[in-house]
Amino acid sequence: xxxxxxxxxxxxxxxxxxxxxxxxxxxxxxxxxxxxxxxxxxxxxxxxxxxxxxxxxxxxxxxxxxxxxxxxxxxxxxxxxxxxxxxxxxxxxxxxxxxxxxxxxxxxxxxxxxxxxxxxxxxxxxxxxxxxxxxxxxxxxxxxxxxxxxxxxxxxxxxxxxxxxxxxxxxxxxxxxxxxxxxxxxxxxxxxxxxxxxxxxxxxxxxxxxxxxxxxxxxxxxxxxxxxxxxxxxxxxxxxxxxxxxxxxxxxxxxxxxxxxxxxxxxxxxxxxxxxxxxxxxxxxxxxxxxxxxxxxxxxxxxxxxxxxxxxxxxxxxxxxxxxxxxxxxxxxxxxxxxxxxxxxxx
Amino acid sequence: xxxxxxxxxxxxxxxxxxxxxxxxxxxxxxxxxxxxxxxxxxxxxxxxxxxxxxxxxxxxxxxxxxxxxxxxxxxxxxxxxxxxxxxxxxxxxxxxxxxxxxxxxxxxxxxxxxxxxxxxxxxxxxxxxxxxxxxxxxxxxxxxxxxxxxxxxxxxxxxxxxxxxxxxxxxxxxxxxxxxxxxxxxxxxxxxxxxxxxxxxxxxxxxxxxxxxxxxxxxxxxxxxxxxxxxxxxxxxxxxxxxxxxxxxxxxxxxxxxxxxxxxxxxxxxxxxxxxxxxxxxxxxxxxxxxxxxxxxxxxxxxxxxxxxxxxxxxxxxxxxxxxxxxxxxxxxxxxxxxxxxxxxxx
Numbered sequence: 001x002x003x004x005x006x007x008x009x010x011x012x013x014x015x016x017x018x019x020x021x022x023x024x025x026x027x028x029x030x031x032x033x034x035x036x037x038x039x040x041x042x043x044x045x046x047x048x049x050x051x052x053x054x055x056x057x058x059x060x061x062x063x064x065x066x067x068x069x070x071x072x073x074x075x076x077x078x079x080x081x082x083x084x085x086x087x088x089x090x091x092x093x094x095x096x097x098x099x100x101x102x103x104x105x106x107x108x109x110x111x112x113x114x115x116x117x118x119x120x121x122x123x124x125x126x127x128x129x130x131x132x133x134x135x136x137x138x139x140x141x142x143x144x145x146x147x148x149x150x151x152x153x154x155x156x157x158x159x160x161x162x163x164x165x166x167x168x169x170x171x172x173x174x175x176x177x178x179x180x181x182x183x184x185x186x187x188x189x190x191x192x193x194x195x196x197x198x199x200x201x202x203x204x205x206x207x208x209x210x211x212x213x214x215x216x217x218x219x220x221x222x223x224x225x226x227x228x229x230x231x232x233x234x235x236x237x238x239x240x241x242x243x244x245x246x247x248x249x250x251x252x253x254x255x256x257x258x259x260x261x262x263x264x265x266x267x268x269x270x271x272x273x274x275x276x277x278x279x280x281x282x283x284x285x286x287x288x289x290x291x292x293x294x295x296x297x298x299x300x301x302x303x304x305x306x307x308x309x310x311x312x313x314x315x316x317x318x319x320x321x322x323x324x325x326x327x328x329x330x331x332x333x334x335x336x337x338x339x340x341x342x343x344x345x346x347x
Numbered sequence: 348x349x350x351x352x353x354x355x356x357x358x359x360x361x362x363x364x365x366x367x368x369x370x371x372x373x374x375x376x377x378x379x380x381x382x383x384x385x386x387x388x389x390x391x392x393x394x395x396x397x398x399x400x401x402x403x404x405x406x407x408x409x410x411x412x413x414x415x416x417x418x419x420x421x422x423x424x425x426x427x428x429x430x431x432x433x434x435x436x437x438x439x440x441x442x443x444x445x446x447x448x449x450x451x452x453x454x455x456x457x458x459x460x461x462x463x464x465x466x467x468x469x470x471x472x473x474x475x476x477x478x479x480x481x482x483x484x485x486x487x488x489x490x491x492x493x494x495x496x497x498x499x500x501x502x503x504x505x506x507x508x509x510x511x512x513x514x515x516x517x518x519x520x521x522x523x524x525x526x527x528x529x530x531x532x533x534x535x536x537x538x539x540x541x542x543x544x545x546x547x548x549x550x551x552x553x554x555x556x557x558x559x560x561x562x563x564x565x566x567x568x569x570x571x572x573x574x575x576x577x578x579x580x581x582x583x584x585x586x587x588x589x590x591x592x593x594x595x596x597x598x599x600x601x602x603x604x605x606x607x608x609x610x611x612x613x614x615x616x617x618x619x620x621x622x623x624x625x626x627x628x629x630x631x632x633x634x635x636x637x638x639x640x641x642x643x644x645x646x647x648x649x650x651x652x653x654x655x656x657x658x659x660x661x662x663x664x665x666x667x668x669x670x671x672x673x674x675x676x677x678x679x680x681x682x683x684x685x686x687x688x689x690x691x692x693x694x
């Protein structure tokens with residue numbers, strides 16, 4: 001089959017690789033219908049996260065079950081399914097508590113020896129625990145497929161950030177980061193009942209989506225000016241709940257500065273310098289909490305899925321470019337150069 | 348009157364200073380019965396926190412109201428009262444939410460221009476909001492006075508840490524720091540229902556108190572060995588709830604390392620390097636939360652006071668040395684050299 005491989009920074013290829021097969025009785029093989037490129041894939045693309053030459057990539061996909069191992073009972077051949085960005089066994093202490101990302105037997109798509117989502121098919125370990133079945137009729141609805149695909153990562157990650165930040169009725173939420181996760185953080189905050197949502201971002205195409213998703217205010221300034229603008233919108237106090245969806249020193253510094261005393265930062269931006277932006281003395285003096293991390297999106301899918309299916313939330317606008325599998329390298333280039341917000345791969 | 352003043356690192360004096368008087372209609376003057384020396388006072392003593400020569404010091408005290416301004420109605424002359432370690436106005440947004448440490452008109456005892464607790468008397472701003480009345484009969488009960496004095500800081504701060512860490516029934520709590528705050532963290536965790544409490548500490552006199560306060564296990568190792576020991580006690584997973592009551596790089600590093608995936612660190616050690624010990628990548632991968640800061644102990648006094656009065660909790664054993672006011676410099680020396688755990692000053 002064909003699948004995306006990464007060879008060096010900025011060197012993405014679509015290559016012939018072995019077809020996936022069922023290896024363990026809990027495995028399934030899923031034929032990918034839709035996958036996408038994640039902002040976090042760009043860390044590998046840019047060489048800031050190490051990859052072995054030829055390693056697969058892509059951790060967001062949905063598709064049709066093609067084959068299942070002898071022990072798989074929850075999904076069967078022909079089912080439309082979505083996969084979260086990590087597999088998990090569903091039975092360890094952490095899985096039972098919902099922290100599937102800490103699963104004792106969990107792993108990442110695209111790690112060495114495993115398939116990546118940006119390919120024709122994927123071997124899925126622990127298929128019963130990992131995959132979530134979707135209504136078959138969704139397969140013929142492009143808009144709905146796009147919305148469902150976000151459940152594999154960005155929508156669940158935005159939800160995790162909003163929960164960590166404490167988004168709820170009666171509070172003001174601010175979102176640092178205008179990528180797909182930040183925008184889904186806006187949508188999640190709105191869904192959780194936040195009264196006021198301030199989106200920080202300079203790109204009008206993105207802030208327009210933020211407004212569609214529920215942002216009541218947009219702050220286009222950066223750095224100190226952004227902090228001043230948020231404080232002006234919040235009687236000088238800052239936001240109760242702040243989503244940090246970037247992971248850099250500057251974004252974390254901004255997040256701390258715009259959080260109201262006693263508030264919380266929900267952080268989901270993969271840390272690339274953000275630790276340095278965390279001023280613990282300021283957080284101490286102002287009782288600012290930090291909660292978040294890699295999002296257990298598998299746990300959130302059953303909660304978010306009905307709202308996506310009935311249209312209560314529609315995260316599909318985060319995709320603004322669609323490529324075929326052979327176009328994946330171009331998709332990376334577009335996201336790296338910020339000419340695309342998020343790229344969908346339609347097989 | 349006589350009061351403690353700080354002149355340079357390691358240069359504490361007891362000097363003649365002006366008698367406090369009511370300046371504003373909301374003020375009270377409190378004649379101090381008991382005060383104490385805090386671990387955080389040692390940062391000033393050692394020159395690690397800057398002080399102006401002659402500045403007052405001491406932020407924990409209880410005593411008898413001597414005089415009140417025209418607008419004070421909640422406490423009156425002759426009342427036995429305890430003061431939290433900051434004053435607060437009781438009416439601003441933050442005070443109404445219980446975050447009295449972020450009060451818009453709040454301040455610290457011993458800051459420039461204000462009295463400190465380690466003296467004969469203190470002018471208390473916003474007396475109605477700041478002071479909490481105690482039963483008069485407590486004044487003649489030395490043990491109870493000592494226990495009540497901890498409500499001014501260490502007991503409330505330990506409670507804040509335990510809450511931040513998420514101590515509750517069914518969880519394992521670990522406490523980093525065997526000072527008075529760490530020990531009160533043990534007591535608070537026990538009070539909140541924690542099943543298992545692991546105290547980290549090497550000094551037997553202190554770990555004995557930890558056991559009296561509810562610790563079920565004591566880990567005497569330090570650094571990596573301490574981490575291994577806690578993991579061994581917790582099936583390799585770590586503690587759900589970790590109290591960080593020191594504030595150094597090493598203590599925070601230990602706290603992160605012994606927190607279970609999905610758990611939380613309640614941090615109340617005044618940051619002196621602890622930011623560097625916070626490995627955000629580890630916290631991200633393992634979904635470790637950080638909550639805490641300067642404790643709004645004023646808010647906690649009404650909740651903790653009944654339990655102190657009826658003996659449900661007795662934090663008084665944190666005091667192991669009592670000096671008179673003129674003995675305060677010796678008290679600092681004893682705490683700095685760790686020959687005393689916590690020094691009470693009996694006027």
